[in-house]
Amino acid sequence: MSGINKVVLAYSGGLDTSVIAKWLNETYDCEVVTFTADLGQGGEVEPARAKAQAMGIKEIFIEDLREEFVRDFVFPMFRANTLYEGEYLLGTSIARPLIAKRLVEIAAATGADAISHGATGKGNDQVRFELGAYALMPGVKVIAPWRDWDLNSREKLMAYCEKHNIAVDKKRGTKSPYSMDANLLHISYEGDLLEDPGAEPEEDMWLWTVSPENAPDTPTYIDLEYVKGDIVAIDGEKMSPATVLETLNKIAGANGIGRSDIVENRYVGMKSRGCYETPGGTVMLKAHRAIESITLDRELAHLKDDLMPRYATAIYNGYWWSPERLAMQQLIDYSQIYVNGSVRLKLYKGNVIVVGRQSADSLFDMKIATFEDDAGAYDQADAAGFIKLNALRMRIAAGKGRNFK
Numbered sequence: 001m002s003g004i005n006k007v008v009l010a011y012s013g014g015l016d017t018s019v020i021a022k023w024l025n026e027t028y029d030c031e032v033v034t035f036t037a038d039l040g041q042g043g044e045v046e047p048a049r050a051k052a053q054a055m056g057i058k059e060i061f062i063e064d065l066r067e068e069f070v071r072d073f074v075f076p077m078f079r080a081n082t083l084y085e086g087e088y089l090l091g092t093s094i095a096r097p098l099i100a101k102r103l104v105e106i107a108a109a110t111g112a113d114a115i116s117h118g119a120t121g122k123g124n125d126q127v128r129f130e131l132g133a134y135a136l137m138p139g140v141k142v143i144a145p146w147r148d149w150d151l152n153s154r155e156k157l158m159a160y161c162e163k164h165n166i167a168v169d170k171k172r173g174t175k176s177p178y179s180m181d182a183n184l185l186h187i188s189y190e191g192d193l194l195e196d197p198g199a200e201p202e203e204d205m206w207l208w209t210v211s212p213e214n215a216p217d218t219p220t221y222i223d224l225e226y227v228k229g230d231i232v233a234i235d236g237e238k239m240s241p242a243t244v245l246e247t248l249n250k251i252a253g254a255n256g257i258g259r260s261d262i263v264e265n266r267y268v269g270m271k272s273r274g275c276y277e278t279p280g281g282t283v284m285l286k287a288h289r290a291i292e293s294i295t296l297d298r299e300l301a302h303l304k305d306d307l308m309p310r311y312a313t314a315i316y317n318g319y320w321w322s323p324e325r326l327a328m329q330q331l332i333d334y335s336q337i338y339v340n341g342s343v344r345l346k347l348y349k350g351n352v353i354v355v356g357r358q359s360a361d362s363l364f365d366m367k368i369a370t371f372e373d374d375a376g377a378y379d380q381a382d383a384a385g386f387i388k389l390n391a392l393r394m395r396i397a398a399g400k401g402r403n404f405k
Contacts, residue, residue: 001141004028006112008103010129011036013048015168016118019157020145021055022164024116028143033059035106037099040066040184040242054167061106065098066184070241073098074185077315078284079229079339080304080332081292084312087262089278089285091186096125097320100132104140114141121147124267128318135321178205184245186258186278197263197273208253208277212350215256219348221355222251222283226291226343229336231284248280255347258282267317286352287343294362295339304335 007024011017011034021032034057036048045062052060073094084090103115115133119125121144130142151157161168177192187208193199203211225233231244239247252258258279266272292301307328314325341359345352367377397404 001028001114001143004030004113004141004143006031006033006110007114007116007143008033008035008107008110008112009115010099010103010117011048011052012118013045013051015154015157015161018051018055018166018168019151019160020116020118021052021057022166023145023149023151023160024143025056026164030113031059032057033061033106033110033112035061035099035103036063037102038062038064038066039069039095039098040246041182051167059110061102063102065102066242067240069095069098070184070245073320074245074281075230075241076329076333078281078288079336080308080311080328081285081289082308082312082315083285084316085262085264087260088264088276088316089186089260089281090312090315091183091276091278091281092125092181092188093128093316093318094185094320095183096128096318097132100129100321101136103129104133104137107137107140114143116143116145119144119146122268122270124316124318127267128320131318132321184242184249185281186276189275190272194273194275201261201275205275206259206277208249209258209279210254210256212256215254215349219346220251220255222345222347224283224287224291224343224345225341226288226359227340229288229292229333229339231287245280245284248283252279252283252347252352253277256350257347257352259350283345283347283352286354287345288339290343290354290357291341291359292339294357294364295341295359296335297363300335304332307331 007028007030009017009021009024009032011021013036021034024030024032034048034052036045038045049060049062077090077094082090084093103117106112107115117126117129119129126144126147130144133140133142145151151160158168160166178189178194179191181188189201189205194201223235224231225236230241233239234244234247258277258281260276260278261273262276263271263273296304311325311328311332314320314322314328319325338361340361341357343354344356346355347353365377367374
């Protein structure tokens, strides 16, 4: 790749991206700009500034994107009750389009010729970063060192650091053997023991949730208030989107909620086993379906359920900025106009139990639904004709001697 004078690197401050920063400078004789996003991953992101400065980086961007992340990415996704392959709440997937967006915006603002990331050539993240970048800046050049260099082991990376005087953090105590990614929505674990899909994860792997066995013996009750499908208050206290998710993570994690162990199908073709902690998101999914159950029209709810797997796949595969995802989002957001009200939940030893839901926009009519005298609100005799008409095609087929047993 020629004509590279400046590159914007998605920079975590860790070993891989620190090596990449120097490798880019050495390989392309170019200036490197670093971008570090605070998406609520925990710990300090500010040390990345000192590390970048120590390597001679002059333009350093460190941004708190927590509110934008939850407001513009997590909340819209949860309006669709999104699950990939029936289990995965897409915690890593939904963070990538925001990082890609800021990468190309910073590239434009700084006059950079290219962007770069530390995703490997085996995973989904390379696809997500690059599809997002190309959708938003069609002519952008992308440098993915893991697909180009020969530094394909930790030993080679460490040797490169020693040769180029790149500071490497000295970890105290035992370092986690897992590859982890965290943001406000979740934390993921891959590698090591988890590469055997038959091996049970070790208890000390989990960082955000207590085990259900050790969760409190007394249930926790919470009330969530919704406006147009989004949570705006917990137990009557108004909160920003990021604060909502932070609060739910703490409450749910303390009650042993949000663990999942999944074998998923990556977009690049392989199966991969990952473990996830998504405490707040697990609560959000259950509660959102509860408020929709009384506020959403039946056919609109079923249409959303039909679309959801395709919507989830689009996000998982990196198509957040695609026309099909944007079009589906318009329908999903329109469906939420009357998704207002409150849901009461009981959290107990890994379980999220809906114990109440109410809304001024509820379609639930007690006069019709009652098993008692409905005072003529519903004529039960009408059901006979309704059933016969709906059985007509099956009666005709049976009369012709067709047997589908």
